[in-house]
Every structure is written in C-alpha cells, then in structure tokens.
Amino acid sequence: MDHLSSLPDDLRVHVLSFLTTKEAALTSVLSKKWRNLFALIPSLDFDDSVFLHPEEGKRERHGILHSFMEFVDRVLALQGDSPIKKLSIKCKTGVSPHVVNRWICKVLDRGVSELNLCLDFEDVYYLPRELFVSSTLVKLILKNDSGGNWWIGSDGTFLPMLKCLDIDSEWILCAGKIEMLLPCFPVLEEIRMSQMEWIDSDVTVSSASLRKICISATGSRSLQNPKSVSFDTPNLLSFTYSDLVAEDYPLVNMETLFEAIIALVVSPEQIKRVRAPDNDLLGHDVVLRFGNVVKLMNGIQNVERLQLHSDTLEVLSLCGESMPVFNNLKKLLITSDKDRGWQAMPVLLRNCPHLEFLLIEGLVHHVTDKCGDACDCIYRKDKGRSLRSCPVKTINIEGFRGTMKEMNMIEHFLDYFPCLKNIKIYIEENGDTELGFDLEVWELVVGMIEEFNEMYSCNVRVLMSDNLRKKWTILGQGSVLSSLLEF
Structure with a gap:
C-alpha cells in the first residue's frame, strides 16, 4: 500500500517543497494523484546545472538549453495565478536574460515575497523595472558573476515590504547614490553589497530600520x-565593512x-607613508588624514565582538592614544600579516x-620599533605593560x-596576561610550515608546550584539523602524532 499517496494534498505538497522543482516534477509519473501536484508548490527552484546533470558536455548539445527554458515556462503555466512565496533561479550564459526577466515578472504578478x-551572463544584466515597484517582495538576493548595473535609480522605485537586500557581483554599479537608494526601502533590515563602487566621493549611509x-x-x-563616509544607522546590530x-568619517x-x-584597505605604497614621519609627507597627502579613522572607531565603541583585519590594524597606529575605550568588548579577533605591523596593539589591548577572548589569526607580523610591548620582537624596559x-x-x-x-610570542603572552587560563593553538595546514611532517620539530614544539x-x-593545547591528521595517518605517523598531542 502506498501510504504516501494517501496523505492529503497539502502534506504531499509540503514534502515536495524540500526538493528542487525538477525532482518534484519527476514525481508526476508515480500515479494520477501525483500528476501535476508539483505545480502547487509555493516555492520554485530552477537550477540549469541540475537540469543538465549528469552528462558532461550536455549544455553544448543543440536545443538542451531551450528545453530547460521550456520546462520553466511549463511549470509557471501549470501554476497559473496561484500565490507563490519564493523563486530561485540558477543559470549560466546561454539562457536569455530577457527570458529570465519574463519569469521574474510572472512571479511578481503572483505576489512573490522572495x-x-x-546568474552568469556575459553582458551587463539589468533587473526588470517591474521588480522595483513590487508591493510584496520581502527578500532579494542577486549573485551575478559578470557584474551588473542593477539599480535603475530612485525615480519610480519603491519596495515597501523589502527587508533583505543581498547583491553579490564581480562589480556593482548603481544608477544613483546610496543616499537615494535606501529611502526607497523604508523597512529594510539587512543589506549586503559586494564589490560596490561609490558613485560620489562623499557618502552617507542613513537608515533607521537597518539592523545588519x-x-x-x-x-x-x-x-x-x-573623501568622507558616514553611517547614520542608530539601530544597527551587525556591521561588516570593507573599503x-x-x-574622514564625520558621522558614525x-x-x-x-x-x-x-577590513580597511591600503596599498603597499600607502603603508610606507603611514610608517613615515609626518614631516616626510606633503601637505596634500591623503595618508595624513587616515588618522580620522579614529572617528569610525569612536562610532563602534559599544560593540561586544570586534574583528580587525591587518590593514585596519596598521592604519589604527595613526590614532595613537586617541583610541576609544571599548568598555563592552568581550571578544576581539585580529587578522595578522607578515607585511603589516602591530603598532596599534598595545593601546588597543x-x-x-x-x-575575555582574543583570537589571533597569524602571530607573525611586520616588526617596527613601534610594536610596543604587545610582542617581544624588540626588547623594551616596559615589556608587557599593556598586557x-x-x-x-x-x-x-x-x-x-x-x-x-611564534613560540616566544606564546611565552610572552603567558608571562604578562595575568588572567590567562587557556591557549588553543591551531596548526596551519595550507602552505609550507616549520612543522611540515618533521617529527623532530614536532617533538621540540610539543616539549616546549609541556614546559609551559x-x-x-x-x-596550553595544540589542535589540528581532521584533514591534517589524516595526512599524518597516510604517512604512517598518526599514532606517533597522537601520542605527542596527548598532554
């Protein structure tokens, strides 16, 4: 007895909603009860890679992409005007952008919310104008590997229900400033823009509804x-910013x-000028104004979790003692780099x-006479004061x-962090290391840690990924390694 077929239609539709639309369509051959039932699914997922699976070279076969487009058209036609919650489309070059926009317009007419x-089109892709006046759209995610000028401008744009906007592309251009973009989305809570170029040199991101x-x-x-970047977002909870x-940062x-x-970005030439004495810089040098990054730090000083990338840490060296106090900060994550300095680390700590928690991705950094006492690279009488x-x-x-x-740095931390209870050391598994698969080096490192x-x-513990452990096992050293790490 087919117990699944005896279930009510709404339950079987719910089961089908966990499949791709192609997989759901295959159930139509099971029996009359299943025929066209997939057309009632409120969420559609069209993926041309799934449709063309598994034959290599099938995409180039004459008419195959046309068959994919016909399949999508047929499914949308079977659904008629029934309400739809979500449409997912994944397709590469060969599917016409005009056809994709026709599909989008059809589901917009049916009140789609997500x-x-x-997409991966060779030419610049433009979303259909009808999308920018949708009264039902709540979530929009666009990933386009070829880049795009995706926004038509504020004139005639209003999405009163949009809460999440996620644009990920090789490059992003908008037809207007972000100051004109955000008011078009009055309840927007989350925005993600990847590889975006500011239209103007003075930028203000302003929204009372944004949370992320x-x-x-x-x-x-x-x-x-x-020239300047401002953020007037009084209700923001999560902030990820690379630029x-x-x-100047006049308002944060x-x-x-x-x-x-x-994750602020500076060029190698700018790094040289950051480290140079002020009297070596010309009055118009933009680097002279990088110290205004302290205004950005002042604006985020209430955070409980903070991650700073290596370029950011170098630029913060220009803030000096004007660095704000982070009274709420419990977790600090630092991404280090061998070509970037730690000059800001002492005052930051x-x-x-x-x-309570400090994560350092890479202990090796560029050594300068301004690293201070956060490391032991250069001898100082006040060694360890900030720690x-x-x-x-x-x-x-x-x-x-x-x-x-690195081992000396770890010992330095043990000497001067007074409340330190745990150090977890995660071994690098990509690229060359001193450890490699050399048991003698391992024994030396582990011996020092045992002394610590x-x-x-x-x-103090040394940890490694399962992948690295498997490599040692393949080389016949798995048992030896396990005994070294048991302390």
Whole structure:
C-alpha cells in the first residue's frame, strides 16, 4: 500500500517543497494523484546545472538549453495565478536574460515575497523595472558573476515590504547614490553589497530600520579613497565593512551595535607613508588624514565582538592614544600579516578593560620599533605593560607555523596576561610550515608546550584539523602524532 499517496494534498505538497522543482516534477509519473501536484508548490527552484546533470558536455548539445527554458515556462503555466512565496533561479550564459526577466515578472504578478537569483551572463544584466515597484517582495538576493548595473535609480522605485537586500557581483554599479537608494526601502533590515563602487566621493549611509550591514566597497570612482563616509544607522546590530580608507568619517551613529568586522584597505605604497614621519609627507597627502579613522572607531565603541583585519590594524597606529575605550568588548579577533605591523596593539589591548577572548589569526607580523610591548620582537624596559592590564582569559591562535618566533610570542603572552587560563593553538595546514611532517620539530614544539603547562597556571593545547591528521595517518605517523598531542 502506498501510504504516501494517501496523505492529503497539502502534506504531499509540503514534502515536495524540500526538493528542487525538477525532482518534484519527476514525481508526476508515480500515479494520477501525483500528476501535476508539483505545480502547487509555493516555492520554485530552477537550477540549469541540475537540469543538465549528469552528462558532461550536455549544455553544448543543440536545443538542451531551450528545453530547460521550456520546462520553466511549463511549470509557471501549470501554476497559473496561484500565490507563490519564493523563486530561485540558477543559470549560466546561454539562457536569455530577457527570458529570465519574463519569469521574474510572472512571479511578481503572483505576489512573490522572495527572489534568489544566481546568474552568469556575459553582458551587463539589468533587473526588470517591474521588480522595483513590487508591493510584496520581502527578500532579494542577486549573485551575478559578470557584474551588473542593477539599480535603475530612485525615480519610480519603491519596495515597501523589502527587508533583505543581498547583491553579490564581480562589480556593482548603481544608477544613483546610496543616499537615494535606501529611502526607497523604508523597512529594510539587512543589506549586503559586494564589490560596490561609490558613485560620489562623499557618502552617507542613513537608515533607521537597518539592523545588519555588510558592505564591501572599492572606494569612489577610479579606485580613489573616498573623501568622507558616514553611517547614520542608530539601530544597527551587525556591521561588516570593507573599503579603501576614507579621508574622514564625520558621522558614525551606531549606539546599539553588537558586532563589527572592519577590513580597511591600503596599498603597499600607502603603508610606507603611514610608517613615515609626518614631516616626510606633503601637505596634500591623503595618508595624513587616515588618522580620522579614529572617528569610525569612536562610532563602534559599544560593540561586544570586534574583528580587525591587518590593514585596519596598521592604519589604527595613526590614532595613537586617541583610541576609544571599548568598555563592552568581550571578544576581539585580529587578522595578522607578515607585511603589516602591530603598532596599534598595545593601546588597543589597554583599552579593552573587559576583554575575555582574543583570537589571533597569524602571530607573525611586520616588526617596527613601534610594536610596543604587545610582542617581544624588540626588547623594551616596559615589556608587557599593556598586557598586564588586559583581563583576557582565553587566546586562540590560528595559522600556527611552528617557528621559534611564534613560540616566544606564546611565552610572552603567558608571562604578562595575568588572567590567562587557556591557549588553543591551531596548526596551519595550507602552505609550507616549520612543522611540515618533521617529527623532530614536532617533538621540540610539543616539549616546549609541556614546559609551559608545568610552569604556568594556563592550559596550553595544540589542535589540528581532521584533514591534517589524516595526512599524518597516510604517512604512517598518526599514532606517533597522537601520542605527542596527548598532554
């Protein structure tokens, strides 16, 4: 007896909703009860790679892409005017953009609330104008590998229900400023824009409804550092921001912010000028105004979680003692780089009076005479001063390469962080390391860590991924490695 066929239609439609539309369509051959039942699914998922699976080269076969487009047309026709919640389309070059826009317009007429478009067209892709006046659209996700000028401009644009906007492309251009874009979405809560170029050199992101921002910008036109960037987002909770360093941040209103990731971008030439004495720089040099990044830091100082990338950390060295105090910060994540300095680390650690967790991705950094006492690269009489005032309890170190310089840094942390209880060291598994598969180096590192555990009231552990452990097992050293790491 077919128990599944005896279920009510709405339950069987719910079961089909977990399948792709192609897979759901295959159930129509089961019996008369299943015929065309898939057409009642309120969420449609069309993926040309699934449709063409599994034959290699099938995409190039004459008429096959036309068959895919006919399949989508047939499904939409079978559904008639029934309500639809979600449409997902994933297709590559060969499917006409005009056909895709026709599908979008059909579901817009039926009150679709979510559009998820993953496209790869050779030419610039424009969304249909009908989309920008939808009264039902709540979520829009667009991924276009070829880039796009996706927005037609504020004239005639109004999406009163849109809460989530996610645009991910090789590059993004808009027909107007972001100051004109956001008012068109009065209830927008989440925005993600990847590889976006600011239209103007002075930018203001303003919205009282936004809760989450994730912007990866490429500066103003021609990859120029923006003159100014402001954020007036009083209810923002999550802030991820990557951009060329602006000359100024006049307004940063984020009083409710919980977490932030800041990845400012500077060129190697600008890094040289950041490290140069002020009297070596010309008055018009944009680097002289990079110190205004402290205004951005002032605006996010209420965060509980903060991640700073290596370029950001270098630029923060220009802030000096004007760095704000992060009274709420519990978790700090630092991405380090061998070509970027730690000059800002001492004051940053001193200004986190309630820090509990510190993650450092890569201990190796560019050594300067301004690294301060956060590391032991250069001898100082006040060694460890900034660390002594930091209450961090747990440190995670990622990308460990097994060098003595790293081991000395770890011992430095053990000496001067007074509240430190746990250090977890994650071994780098990509690229060359001192560890490699050399058991002698392993024995030396593990021996030092055993000494650390005996000398300090802190639990120090070395951890590795399953993939790296499997490599050792293949080489016949898995049991030896396991015995080394049992302490």
